[in-house]
Amino acid sequence: MSDQTTPTAVAKTAKITPKNAAFDFRKYRPFAFAPSLPDRTWPSKTIEKSPIWASVDLRDGNQALIDPMTIEQKMRFFKTLVEVGFKEIEIGFPSAAQVEFDFTRKLIEENHVPDDVTLQVLVQAREHLIARTFESLKGVKRAVVHVYNSTSRVQREKVYAKNKDEIKEIAITGAKLLKEYAAKYPETDWVFQYSPESFSQTETEYAVEVCDAVCDVWQPQQGQEVIFNLPATVEASMPNVFADQVEYFCRNLPQREHVIISLHTHNDRGCAVAAAELGVLAGADRIEGTLLGNGERTGNMDIMVMAMNLFSQGIDPELDFSNMSEIVQVVSECNNLPLHPRHPYVGELVFTAFSGSHQDAIKKSLDYNENNQTETDNVWDVAYLPIDPAHIGRSYQDVVRINSQSGKGGVAYILQRNYGFNLPRWMQIDFSRVVQKQAEAVARELQNDEILQTFEDTYLQQGKFELLDYNVSNKGGEVYFSGQVQMNNDTIDIDGTGNGPLSSFIDGLAQHTGKSLHIINYAEHAINPHHNSGNGIDDDTNSDNKTNANAAAYIQLNVDGEVYSGIGTCSSTVSAMLKGALSAFAQALSVAAA
The missing domain is CATH 3.20.20.70 (Aldolase class I)
Structure with missing residues (x-):
């Protein structure tokens, strides 16, 4: 047998000393009062x-x-x-x-x-x-x-x-x-x-x-x-x-x-x-x-x-x-003691998600529950929220808050909950990039009114681009668009044909500007009346296609090979979609000018 000590033996017999003598774990012993209870x-x-x-x-x-x-x-x-x-x-x-x-x-x-x-x-x-x-x-x-x-x-x-x-x-x-x-x-x-x-x-x-x-x-x-x-x-x-x-x-x-x-x-x-x-x-x-x-x-x-x-x-x-x-x-x-903001159940931030993936999961869970309600299924089951905050007198106001770590789901939740905009996924992705840049620029949490203002500035207030008046008619199975659009202080006549109001409007824009325009995605929904105040929604008296509630339309447009997103709101669903297309087109021209 060799007299040489193996490395394993050395490890077992070596004296263990703390790295810092002032932080000496050897002063303590394992708990000594555990009863035998096999x-x-x-x-x-x-x-x-x-x-x-x-x-x-x-x-x-x-x-x-x-x-x-x-x-x-x-x-x-x-x-x-x-x-x-x-x-x-x-x-x-x-x-x-x-x-x-x-x-x-x-x-x-x-x-x-x-x-x-x-x-x-x-x-x-x-x-x-x-x-x-x-x-x-x-x-x-x-x-x-x-x-x-x-x-x-x-x-x-x-x-x-x-x-x-x-x-x-x-x-x-x-x-x-x-x-x-x-x-x-x-x-x-x-x-x-x-x-x-x-x-x-x-x-x-x-x-x-x-x-x-x-x-x-x-x-x-x-x-x-x-x-x-x-x-x-x-x-x-x-x-x-x-x-x-x-x-x-x-x-x-x-x-x-x-x-x-x-x-x-x-x-x-x-x-x-x-x-x-x-x-x-x-x-x-x-x-x-x-x-x-x-x-x-x-x-x-x-x-x-x-x-x-x-x-x-x-x-x-x-x-x-x-x-x-x-x-x-x-x-x-x-x-006379403060409450930690992360104290379980009652802290200011315990029902708040900043993480993008958390926000997305919360939004999807709440949307699913709202769209799949039954009389027998009333059990709380929402990702990242162990209880319904309403049960302890908390509102949903702070469930999702936005900073540079937030994602598309959180931003979408804020706009849906507070202002009635139910953004489709592709629009969520587009706007979340804008919000993230803003949050990084200010290096703090964004307030809800700041998010709304950014939303309006990005999609609903496209400078001097405005749908002034229009008429849509059907002739021989085709839809004809005729109207006026303001572009950079110039009033422009737009005429086009297509299989619907939106496609005929896009055709007219393409003919006038010489650009290649194609619709990639489109979505719309009604906005509940209680969301209307102060969110950039307007009325349109030029169309007979009115709804009882304001409408929002989301357009994703391919302009000369690049993709741009736009939003339009109006009491008329047709006007909303046309404004959405103009919003996306205005973004394309703005990027080109920059």
């Missing part, structure tokens, strides 16, 4: 109904603000949460600050709490704080008192310097105190909630042990309502690992059938919504979070996003976000 069942499940939602905006969200909310802001936020449909709302930490206590009293004493809404408050497992908490809730019809203590290894060892038994005893003591103080206020329907804080970084079997000890105190099997809330106080693992922790907990808690399992995920790894969704698959009944995801560090689980995810899958989220713009305004103003 027979996990959650991957094969689907979410079929909405979980119980609990908003913690007024507590967890509030504590993460640079400037915590005033009582007035909290009241405005609370009313919005009620209007959205939340039935459980954590309103604060009454024992932590006077403003929190006063807000709790204000809600109760002034009857701001609907009968179907349950208040929730947070408190540490310490007697004087628990006593103050129950005092704040005096007279409430129903309330959740949420007690917690941290159970994670790092907190046990480095923060509290206590062993597992001592930490469990804190939880047991807190549970006993809740039961004791609740008995002093028998007029209230009390729900007890316990959180092993930092559940995600706690040995899962130990979390089960602590919660089972709390069950021994509260006796949920005897009728006491109990919630166990499992927080990913710090998101430290992939969502699938968190789901394993939740399923392990649900399987192994002896009183599982008598309690509600709640989740409270944070967004340190950017996966809070995913972790909550997988946690529901793993057996959780309830979700705590905030609207738009405000919370400590990178934020809490965004209830709006998770609810809209369900909505987009045809599941009733049991929360109403149809007035999304107003909800976002309240949340942003009360939190």
